[in-house]
Amino acid sequence: MDRMPSGKHPASPFTPLDFQLVLLRRMADHNPDLVEDARHRLGVSVPDMREANKRWQAMIRSPRARGAASRYRSVLGAPESVLTRRIGDLDCEARLWPVPLWPDLRFEVLLAPNGAVWNEWLVRAPGAAGPALRTLSDLAPWSCTVDEAARAFAPARPLEGTAPTRWGLGFTAPDEAGVRRQVVAEFTWGLLQRVAVSG
Known part of the structure; x- marks a missing residue:
């Protein structure tokens, strides 16, 4: 996986690697050791992670911010797959992207019929075996x-x-x-x- 250079210029494109750092930044409060291991696997520094999170927050809070659906497409590219999910009486569109840190997971953006984003989270990849959860x-x-x-x-x-x-x-x-x-x-x-x- 490509290393993101330290001190990446704020005007440079926000990449899928940057987005993984945003995911990790939120998880660091609970599992700093797991996040630290993942950060090393990605070959990035703590300042890199802070900078990615800072840029993400600026993107979503900007008065000129894109809608959430178009923002994810801009950052992550075209979805790996697009599925229809039935939620109550509605057919919703689920867009899924791979997340190299977790090969068996996908980042899912769930869109309502009017195009509004209802949910944004990690799910098990289609066809991937989930864990055995018993105790x-x-x-x-x-x-x-x-x-x-x-x-x-x-x-x-x-x-x-x-x-x-x-x-x-x-x-x-x-x-x-x-x-x-x-x-x-x-x-x-x-x-x-x-x-x-x-x-």
């Missing part, structure tokens, strides 16, 4: 997506995230002894970051 010990950081945890430990209730791009799920899951525990799972960009267990 609390299977819920390791970065092991699963929101929808995988919700299916595995149904019924799960959605919880308000603590910040933009964060989601929560509440559910019960068995521990290694088979005792069912109350769990709150936290996700960033749709990927599991941590779980809190009670009961």
